[in-house]
Amino acid sequence: xxxxxxxxxxxxxxxxxxxxxxxxxxxxxxxxxxxxxxxxxxxxxxxxxxxxxxxxxxxxxxxxxxxxxxxxxxxxxxxxxxxxxxxxxxxxxxxxxxxxxxxxxxxxxxxxxxxxxxxxxxxxxxxxxxxxxxxxxxxxxxxxxxxxxxxxxxxxxxxxxxxxxxxxxxxxxxxxxxxxxxxxxxxxxxxxxxxxxxxxxxxxxxxxxxxxxxxxxxxxxxxxxxxxxxxxxxxxxxxxxxxxxx
Amino acid sequence: xxxxxxxxxxxxxxxxxxxxxxxxxxxxxxxxxxxxxxxxxxxxxxxxxxxxxxxxxxxxxxxxxxxxxxxxxxxxxxxxxxxxxxxxxxxxxxxxxxxxxxxxxx
Numbered sequence: 001x002x003x004x005x006x007x008x009x010x011x012x013x014x015x016x017x018x019x020x021x022x023x024x025x026x027x028x029x030x031x032x033x034x035x036x037x038x039x040x041x042x043x044x045x046x047x048x049x050x051x052x053x054x055x056x057x058x059x060x061x062x063x064x065x066x067x068x069x070x071x072x073x074x075x076x077x078x079x080x081x082x083x084x085x086x087x088x089x090x091x092x093x094x095x096x097x098x099x100x101x102x103x104x105x106x107x108x109x110x111x112x113x114x115x116x117x118x119x120x121x122x123x124x125x126x127x128x129x130x131x132x133x134x135x136x137x138x139x140x141x142x143x144x145x146x147x148x149x150x151x152x153x154x155x156x157x158x159x160x161x162x163x164x165x166x167x168x169x170x171x172x173x174x175x176x177x178x179x180x181x182x183x184x185x186x187x188x189x190x191x192x193x194x195x196x197x198x199x200x201x202x203x204x205x206x207x208x209x210x211x212x213x214x215x216x217x218x219x220x221x222x223x224x225x226x227x228x229x230x231x232x233x234x235x236x237x238x239x240x241x242x243x244x245x246x
Numbered sequence: 247x248x249x250x251x252x253x254x255x256x257x258x259x260x261x262x263x264x265x266x267x268x269x270x271x272x273x274x275x276x277x278x279x280x281x282x283x284x285x286x287x288x289x290x291x292x293x294x295x296x297x298x299x300x301x302x303x304x305x306x307x308x309x310x311x312x313x314x315x316x317x318x319x320x321x322x323x324x325x326x327x328x329x330x331x332x333x334x335x336x337x338x339x340x341x342x343x344x345x346x347x348x349x350x351x352x
Contacts, residue, residue, distance in 0.1 A: 029335070145323075146322075146323055146325050147325060182331070183261070183333065184261070184325060184331040184332060184333045185325070185333070186333065187322045187333070187335075188335060188336065190318065190336070191318055191319075191321070191322035191335075191336060192322070194315045194316075194318035194319040194322060195319045195322050195323065197315055197319060198282065198319060203315065
């Protein structure tokens with residue numbers, strides 16, 4: 001049985017009622033792992049509270065921060081500051097320079113683009129090539145697809161069709177997330193897979209984008225954040241007395 | 247011309263703060279389908295409402311087996327009915343009404 005993940009829930013962290021509703025609905029819809037966007041200055045105590053809420057609903061919580069840097073230098077500063085604090089880092093690319101920097105930086109997990117402006121979606125061949133070398137993934141939020149109407153939705157579908165085709169060509173992983181701000185914008189994984197067929201994403205590929213791909217990102221990052229991690233492929237297996245003298 | 251049309255039954259549950267009538271749900275599903283796939287798509291789906299219980303906010307629709315994903319996408323794209331926010335979940339899909347009722351305990 002597949003384990004589904006939704007890496008992008010955006011509840012208000014201060015509103016615990018809304019948070020509880022969204023987490024329990026995610027559990028009801030069949031998700032076993034959710035990523036909640038948190039403010040960068042969140043305390044460890046608050047994160048523990050959120051983990052308890054998710055644990056009660058039988059869900060694994062992934063901490064996530066969305067960086068909306070204006071310049072590449074600001075992005076680098078923020079990555080240096082937040083990489084070890086959050087399990088997933090997404091960069092909302094609002095300019096081409098930031099998009100390029102984010103795509104080539106191995107500390108960035110998810111590249112996301114503004115849904116309402118097709119001119120500011122910078123996921124082209126060059127971006128995909130950089131992203132494929134740096135292991136970052138293209139994130140597709142489904143909430144705008146539900147909330148936009150008529151011409152805006154047509155434009156968004158057209159952009160997504162182009163971007164998903166480019167990502168597939170360059171082997172860039174695609175992650176489908178809800179991007180939901182309330183319970184009414186949350187849907188089940190099979191519904192998202194059906195909606196993804198609107199931009200020519202095969203159902204099997206879409207289901208992978210809702211399960212294996214996000215789970216692999218989280219697994220990789222948790223391994224990196226573990227105290228036993230030294231470098232990719234190298235980790236501490238034993239310490240102190242268990243370690244034989246050489 | 248195929249002799250026998252294969253059908254699929256989908257169980258729905260409407261999540262809303264207000265009570266919603268069968269007519270409203272039917273209109274919302276048809277409008278969503280027409281918006282996404284147009285009249286040509288709608289003519290291929292054989293979409294029919296079998297039942298709707300407004301107290302439980304649950305219902306069953308039937309469609310052709312080839313258009314299940316289209317119906318699923320249309321239902322998922324519904325975000326409001328009568329100006330109020332709603333979400334419609336698909337609880338299960340089956341080839342017979344009996345199996346669907348057993349599957350989702352309607």
